[in-house]
Amino acid sequence: MTAGTDQERCIAHVDMDAFYASVEQRDRPELRGLPVLVGGSGDRGVVAAASYEARRFGIRSAMPATEARRRCPDALFVKPRMSHYKDVSTEIFRVFGEFTPDVEGLSLDEAFLDLTASLRLFGTASDLGIRIKERVKEETGLTASVGIGPNKLVAKIASDLDKPDGLCILFGPQISATLDPLSASVIGGIGPRTAQRLDRLGIHTVLDLRNAPDHQLERVFGRYAARMRQKASGIDDRPVCSHRPDQSISAEETFSTDIAEPAALRRKLAGLAQRVAARVRAKGLQASVVIIKVRKSDFQTFSRQRRVTPAIGDEATVYRVAVDLLSVWLTDNPGARLRLLGVGVSGLSDAAQLGLFSESSDRLGSTLDTIRDRFGQAAMGTGRSREGD
Amino acid sequence: MKLSATREAFLEPLQAVIGVVERRQTMPILANVLISAQDDGVSVTATDLEVEMVARAEISVGQSGEVTIPGRKLLDICRALKDKAKVELTVSGEKATVRSGRSRFTLATLPAGEFPVIEDINAQEQIVLTQASMHKLLEKTHFSMAHQDVRYYLNGLLLEIGKGHLRAVATDGHRLALCDVEAEGTATAGRQVIVPRKGVLELQRLVGNEGDLNLAIGNNHIRAEVGDIRFTTKLIDGRFPDYQRVIPKLGENNITADREDLRQALYRAAILSNEKYRGIRMELSGGGLRIQAHNPEQEEAEEEVEVGYDGEAMEIGFNVNYLLDALGALDGETASFQVNDPSSSCLMWDEETPGCRYVVMPMRL
Numbered sequence: 001m002t003a004g005t006d007q008e009r010c011i012a013h014v015d016m017d018a019f020y021a022s023v024e025q026r027d028r029p030e031l032r033g034l035p036v037l038v039g040g041s042g043d044r045g046v047v048a049a050a051s052y053e054a055r056r057f058g059i060r061s062a063m064p065a066t067e068a069r070r071r072c073p074d075a076l077f078v079k080p081r082m083s084h085y086k087d088v089s090t091e092i093f094r095v096f097g098e099f100t101p102d103v104e105g106l107s108l109d110e111a112f113l114d115l116t117a118s119l120r121l122f123g124t125a126s127d128l129g130i131r132i133k134e135r136v137k138e139e140t141g142l143t144a145s146v147g148i149g150p151n152k153l154v155a156k157i158a159s160d161l162d163k164p165d166g167l168c169i170l171f172g173p174q175i176s177a178t179l180d181p182l183s184a185s186v187i188g189g190i191g192p193r194t195a196q197r198l199d200r201l202g203i204h205t206v207l208d209l210r211n212a213p214d215h216q217l218e219r220v221f222g223r224y225a226a227r228m229r230q231k232a233s234g235i236d237d238r239p240v241c242s243h244r245p246d247q248s249i250s251a252e253e254t255f256s257t258d259i260a261e262p263a264a265l266r267r268k269l270a271g272l273a274q275r276v277a278a279r280v281r282a283k284g285l286q287a288s289v290v291i292i293k294v295r296k297s298d299f300q301t302f303s304r305q306r307r308v309t310p311a312i313g314d315e316a317t318v319y320r321v322a323v324d325l326l327s328v329w330l331t332d333n334p335g336a337r338l339r340l341l342g343v344g345v346s347g348l349s350d351a352a353q354l355g356l357f358s359e360s361s362d363r364l365g366s367t368l369d370t371i372r373d374r375f376g377q378a379a380m381g382t383g384r385s386r387e388g389d
Numbered sequence: 390m391k392l393s394a395t396r397e398a399f400l401e402p403l404q405a406v407i408g409v410v411e412r413r414q415t416m417p418i419l420a421n422v423l424i425s426a427q428d429d430g431v432s433v434t435a436t437d438l439e440v441e442m443v444a445r446a447e448i449s450v451g452q453s454g455e456v457t458i459p460g461r462k463l464l465d466i467c468r469a470l471k472d473k474a475k476v477e478l479t480v481s482g483e484k485a486t487v488r489s490g491r492s493r494f495t496l497a498t499l500p501a502g503e504f505p506v507i508e509d510i511n512a513q514e515q516i517v518l519t520q521a522s523m524h525k526l527l528e529k530t531h532f533s534m535a536h537q538d539v540r541y542y543l544n545g546l547l548l549e550i551g552k553g554h555l556r557a558v559a560t561d562g563h564r565l566a567l568c569d570v571e572a573e574g575t576a577t578a579g580r581q582v583i584v585p586r587k588g589v590l591e592l593q594r595l596v597g598n599e600g601d602l603n604l605a606i607g608n609n610h611i612r613a614e615v616g617d618i619r620f621t622t623k624l625i626d627g628r629f630p631d632y633q634r635v636i637p638k639l640g641e642n643n644i645t646a647d648r649e650d651l652r653q654a655l656y657r658a659a660i661l662s663n664e665k666y667r668g669i670r671m672e673l674s675g676g677g678l679r680i681q682a683h684n685p686e687q688e689e690a691e692e693e694v695e696v697g698y699d700g701e702a703m704e705i706g707f708n709v710n711y712l713l714d715a716l717g718a719l720d721g722e723t724a725s726f727q728v729n730d731p732s733s734s735c736l737m738w739d740e741e742t743p744g745c746r747y748v749v750m751p752m753r754l
Contacts, residue, residue, distance in 0.1 A: 308539050309535075309536065309537055309538055309539075310535075310538065310561070310562060310563065312539070317539050320539065321539065349665075349666070350753075352666060352668065352706070352752045352753045353563055353666070353708060353750065353752050353753075354563075354732060354750040354751055354752065354753065355562050355563060355750060356560060356562055356563065356564070356565060356630075356635045356734065356748065356750050357560075357562055357630045357635065
């Protein structure tokens with residue numbers, strides 16, 4: 001079980017097991033062995049993480065709290081402590097750094113590690129996998145599942161095969177032998193809708209996908225057809241990027257009661273736009289696309305986006321475009337009651353081009369950021385985020 | 390209604406106004422042109438509710454009347470007929486018929502009464518300038534207008550009336566172009582109006598280099614009469630930013646360069662700049678100007694240009710397109726620059742293009 005040829009890379013995907021729930025169970029021994037749900041417990045709450053005990057009841061993350069409670073009335077709800085999870089995450093990433101500098105974080109509890117250069121130092125891929133799991137356990141008391149393969153695609157699939165506390169290593173002929181019988185939806189980029197379309201074409205497994213005729217793949221994937229066939233063969237050339245730039249920045253809020261009134265929704269948008277713009281500025285970026293996300297009371301979710309020129313980083317413009325997108329959506333969905341509203345931006349780039357007129361609004365924004373950093377988000381904002389708009 | 394004339398007499402007014410007709414309309418009638426045949430002549434009108442263009446036509450009227458007809462179809466038909474062919478247009482009921490030789494076309498019409506026309510614009514200001522001046526004003530500034538900017542007041546051209554002159558200012562927030570030309574009239578000095586982008590581009594097509602141009606400015610419209618064509622556009626209702634504030638005061642460390650040499654060097658360097666951001670690095674020193682560009686593929690361009698410069702050595706980044714636009718708009722042999730520091734605006738001008746100034750903000754390197 002060694003990484004084959006010289007050119008072959010050795011990539012690990014490390015995924016913490018039920019991360020938030022495991023942290024809570026570690027810190028509060030009375031929760032161990034019990035079905036623990038991290039997330040909002042109210043009628044509108046959503047499960048952010050479920051312990052393995054809770055998963056036995058079919059509870060998954062992103063499930064509404066009411067549904068989770070129906071499946072397991074004894075489940076214990078715990079309020080999320082995001083800043084604490086961030087601290088734990090920092091420790092975990094420090095451990096990753098012991099093995100390689102090439103770490104691409106995907107979230108607080110998930111990362112790709114390029115171990116190609118580390119193999120000679122640590123022995124075999126299997127030695128490395130075991131060692132990473134041990135070190136994470138020593139430092140944090142938490143278990144991780146590790147998948148190792150010649151690329152990110154295989155590593156990611158492998159880490160999920162032996163969860164929790166798993167280690168799965170796939171190289172050479174084992175890749176096809178393992179992947180082929182799996183559902184095609186294990187391949188990144190195939191979501192539930194695409195999976196349905198594939199099912200209708202009789203494409204169920206990774207093997208089916210690899211052997212599907214060109215015209216079928218082209219119909220489903222368009223110009224990505226060839227790329228998907230490669231993926232189904234376990235081929236993936238993407239490098240591990242230790243400094244992956246942000247793809248998008250967003251903020252959303254689930255309301256304690258549904259909101260239908262446009263003025264109230266606009267106030268919510270203002271607050272969200274402020275949070276998003278502050279993060280764009282903090283990273284020295286500017287954005288060229290504004291996105292809103294809307295979830296109706298029946299859980300139907302919509303997103304609308306618009307390109308803005310020039311790229312922006314001020315909340316006034318994020319807000320103005322978001323309000324515009326929302327009013328267009330509201331015209332198409334009159335009287336809709338919303339349970340969630342989100343604002344996001346993408347098309348991020350370095351704020352390199354200086355503006356002739358932008359200094360004052362930039363300066364206002366960064367001054368507000370400083371005040372909010374010191375006194376909290378609610379310390380100062382624009383009038384439109386306040387009641388009585 | 391009954392009209393007859395040569396193909397060319399129909400074609401000319403249609404070609405003059407067709408640019409105003411949008412390819413996709415919000416109202417079906419906006420795809421049509423209004424043909425109005427009165428005893429004193431025939432006019433063809435096109436509108437997109439923002440810009441209106443009326444062209445007088447040399448067409449003889451057999452029977453007067455008004456009708457609207459699909460503009461592009463009528464234009465395409467006239468264009469496809471033989472040179473100098475005799476054309477007859479008649480309207481009966483809801484159909485219009487075009488006859489020429491052995492060809493016959495029946496077109497759908499919509500009632501003239503439903504066609505939105507801009508009547509009186511309540512002109513308060515009258516300005517007279519040569520067409521050549523107007524042409525210069527637009528040509529030297531239009532490229533700096535913003536395009537679909539969320540700051541809607543930048544998607545147009547500022548016209549500012551001065552004593553004995555008319556000034557145009559265009560900016561997209563990154564660079565700015567300013568041009569002054571002589572103008573007469575009974576206008577209030579200091580009055581500012583913003584002409585929307587499409588209006589500017591249509592007006593630019595309209596003005597030539599001969600004769601005068603009359604500009605009338607009302608509260609919400611500006612109107613220009615050029616020969617047989619009357620052009621009217623709505624104004625952008627908004628406040629243009631204080632452009633004076635961002636034009637640097639003339640200081641000491643000016644740079645002078647052969648305009649064409651510099652333009653060509655920048656043009657070559659631009660080939661290997663980042664396609665999206667168009668950034669180039671300029672290294673200024675007593676020894677000259679070094680221009681560097683590189684792209685994500687790690688390809689690099691380097692150019693050296695002789696310049697006159699006595700100030701401190703400096704490195705400054707620019708979007709190369711902005712510099713090329715400004716250099717292209719200047720006329721003289723020697724271009725002058727002023728840069729103060731790598732995060733302040735750069736002023737460009739030349740002695741042989743009086744009245745024109747360009748301001749470009751740098752890029753962070």
